Amino acid sequence: MDNVRAEEFEGLDAVVIMEPALPEAAKPEFAAVYEDSPIPFFFADSETIIYAFLDEQVDYGETLETEPGEYLMGAFNGTTISLGLYNDIKSKETIASAYNRLFKIIETAKETGNFK
Template sequence: MKKYLPIVLLILVMLTGCNSDSVYTPPYDGKNLVIGVIGNFPKVREDNVKFKKINFNKIEEEKNLSSKFDAIFIMKEHLSEAANNRYAAVYKNSGIPFFFIESKKSYLAFVNEQFSYESAPDLGDPTYATGIYHFGKGKYQYCGYGLYNDKVNENNIKDVYSRIFTTTESGKCY
């Protein structure tokens, strides 16, 4: 029996590795990014991403957000305020992407002045982050970022942020 122990252990290690609730994608390694954050800074793997605190007054008053930030993150605890109709024009005209972290509502909550966060449609699929990017003349993209196997864990959350950084640099949703 002792001679089979190494083989049994090897098989157990291999099976454990195959049953993961996490995905591994490489960290974002593009250009340095500056992300404005309303709320607490997220934990990420990247060293080439810098976070700066910002508030709703600043995004509303700032005439050229794109000169200071590559994107804005609005964290979960501020989503209801983020859906205030007075900010819709900012999201639609800023020239940079806005990401709504842990939103359970459609992007319409943030760009359609007729909805509050509470009255906006729920997302049909599990999405960890919702992004919108306006690129001129009434055109914008919506991006949804889900967690691998819909599992909330540190690796899957960091994976979402890495994909968001790639979108931010490229200006395209994947």
């Protein structure tokens, strides 16, 4: 999280934050970093909604749970996105499929400046 704190994003297309860094990533000091970032941020396998990361007033430990199947959640240029697992099943194959879709989304964001 030190690179995020220092906003060192040169040479990166996106940042994916995974467990066990999610509670730290949800600290209020990072919300503005995600909002103003020139690259997308994604949060993997979080049990709480994305606003725990994006809203300084929302506490990670006390937020609503994610919808079933949400595995990867992202934010970029004021837009959020979530990617689920096939049939809400957490397996090596469904996780790989979610990351394949994520990499395509990152390419689109790199080319267009948004998720679409």
